[in-house]
Amino acid sequence: MSEERDIVIVGGGICGLATALALHRKGIQSSVLERSETLRATGAAIIMQPNGWRALDQLGVASRLRKTACAMESGRIVTVMDRKQESIPLGGEVRCLRRMDLINVLAEDLPSNTIRFGCRVVSVELDPTTSRPLLHLDDGGTIKAKVVIGCDGLHSVVASIVGLNKTGLYSIYVTRGFTRYENGHGLKNEFVVMRTDELQLGWLPVDDRLVYWFVTRKLTSPDSRAALAKDPMLLKSSIVKAMNDFPTEAVQMVSGSDLSTVQYTELRYRPPWEILRRRLWKGAIVVAGDAMHAMAPFLAQGGAASLEDAVVLARCLAEKIKLADGDGRGLNETRLSFDKPAIKEAFEQYSKERRARAFWLTLQTFFIACLLGSSPGILKLMTVLFMVILFSDGIGHTRYDCGRL
Ligand SMILES: Cc1cc2nc3c(=O)[nH]c(=O)nc-3n(C[C@H](O)[C@H](O)[C@H](O)COP(=O)(O)OP(=O)(O)OC[C@H]3O[C@@H](n4cnc5c(N)ncnc54)[C@H](O)[C@@H]3O)c2cc1C
Structure with a gap:
């Protein structure tokens, strides 16, 4: 045809x-x-x-x-080990859309x-x-x-x-997902990033109940990459395992996320x-x-x-x-x-x-x-x-x- x-x-x-x-x-x-x-x-x-x-x-x-x-009202970046905080300038209207x-x-x-x-x-x-x-x-x-x-x-x-x-392929991957809090998350309208040397976790509320989060990590061996990409449960648990020093609420955000939204992405450019x-x-x-x-x-x-x-x-x-x-x-x-x-x-x-x-x-x-x-x-x-x-x-x-x- x-x-x-x-x-x-x-x-x-x-x-x-x-x-x-x-x-x-x-x-x-x-x-x-x-x-x-x-x-x-x-x-x-x-x-x-x-x-x-x-x-x-x-x-x-x-x-x-x-x-x-x-709309987000502010942003901050927190170093997990010493709890040092810096503000993230937003420069105007910032929202997180589904x-x-x-x-x-x-x-x-x-x-x-x-x-x-x-x-x-x-x-x-x-x-x-x-x-x-x-x-x-x-x-x-x-x-x-x-x-x-x-x-x-x-x-x-x-x-x-x-x-x-x-x-090209960067040596970094991102995992992202949604966490729904049925009784409201109680978070400020704030963009937060928490980081250690190994992992960065960022989150933004979408509305009163839904929070979007993302985690950035370095790529591991090709074998484990393939397994992580295929299995959201394994992906989630490997992140939670690496979040030892993070505050409990941050760990719960990732562990309590909706598995159907959790996704592994290698970064290309x-x-x-x-x-x-x-x-x-x-x-x-x-x-x-x-x-x-x-x-x-x-x-x-x-x-x-x-x-x-x-x-x-x-x-x-x-x-x-x-x-x-x-x-x-x-x-x-x-x-x-x-x-x-x-x-x-x-x-x-x-x-x-x-x-x-x-x-x-x-x-x-x-x-x-x-x-x-x-x-x-x-x-x-x-x-x-x-x-x-x-x-x-x-x-x-x-x-x-x-x-x-
Ligand atoms: C982890 C991650 C987080 C991101 N976060 C943000 C963010 O917060 N803010 C932001 O602005 N950007 C963000 N981005 C970037 C943003 O997602 C992309 O720039 C955007 O999706 C690009 O849109 P696109 O339509 O060009 O490509 P795509 O979204 O990839 O759409 C391409 C479409 O083409 C279709 N297609 C492909 N090949 C064919 C074909 N041969 N025939 C017919 N159809 C085809 C696909 O099915 C798809 O629907 C993020 C990206 C990643 C990876």
Whole structure:
């Protein structure tokens, strides 16, 4: 089966749905191809910082999401051994959203036939005669598209066609989950991180009863990694065992968590220098979200940056390919031009706006990973120096404004 489509978005995660929604708000229809059978979200919750809220405001969904998660009032980091405390500056609106709430809200306003589930793209190529993108699906079908947007995450099949290499693996893993306190958790609306040399535990309340927590540890041997990834019970007990010196409430938070939400994640990244050097688009194919700038969650910015990508990409495309606005009643329909120069200009503008942003975010997380990982002492020393020079304003990244849709 061979079909033709105008704009095809590969991947219906945060970035793919946000991009489809941003285009829809600009009066441009798209098709989202998602390999899962339903909407789904990996990882219990996501921390949304001021820059993410600015993008959600532009997408027209921020007010709905504000109702589902409370705002953090402060943050602190505690060294477990000596109970020393430092405050974590928040820099504005910070909330912890259930990932599924975010996914549902982004999908809610899309026209009903936008997302095609159970549709895995196995490869993408540029048709040698027309230079148009050609998508090959796992059911043997093909789609000829005028524009392809790769929002297919860490192991993107689209990223390789624009020239990006495979992502690298950090020597750190994260476990995350939800703990529900039926009678209320009684915690302040506060982002807390407790750390020892071996393990960092962070938590944020989502609402009065639900708390999101995450634990960061160095990777152990490949054998135990495979076992931990498969068995949430083993994963939970191995963390609890390593929390000897933590306060009882913190240990109980992890031990009392809902096993179905406990998840093991190895951290992958796109090297910052690759984002700087390589093209982020080729012909009528472009990448966004983790497919472009996979980064570790130490700044809690990957998802927010994906929302920013969506706003900027839809704005650039609308500016260059829209010839006339529709009135929403089928009369005087929105007319689009998929001429090569129009698409090229849109993607050049998008790359110009997003490359620097993605570079600085991935660089800052890369430095933090070097400090947390098993790099030699001299490398850590140099990293601290670079961090002081380049990122003295530790929350500067939250002030970014992706602009109007
Ligand atoms: C442990 C952890 C904690 C994090 N915490 C935060 C946080 O607090 N704040 C924050 O802003 N960010 C956070 N992030 C980052 C954030 O989760 C990601 O940046 C974000 O999910 C990226 O969205 P995406 O849509 O680009 O990719 P994904 O969420 O990976 O979505 C990709 C989608 O594409 C689909 N897909 C993949 N391949 C194909 C294919 N070939 N065909 C069809 N469909 C396909 C997948 O099924 C999926 O639905 C965290 C990441 C991790 C690992």
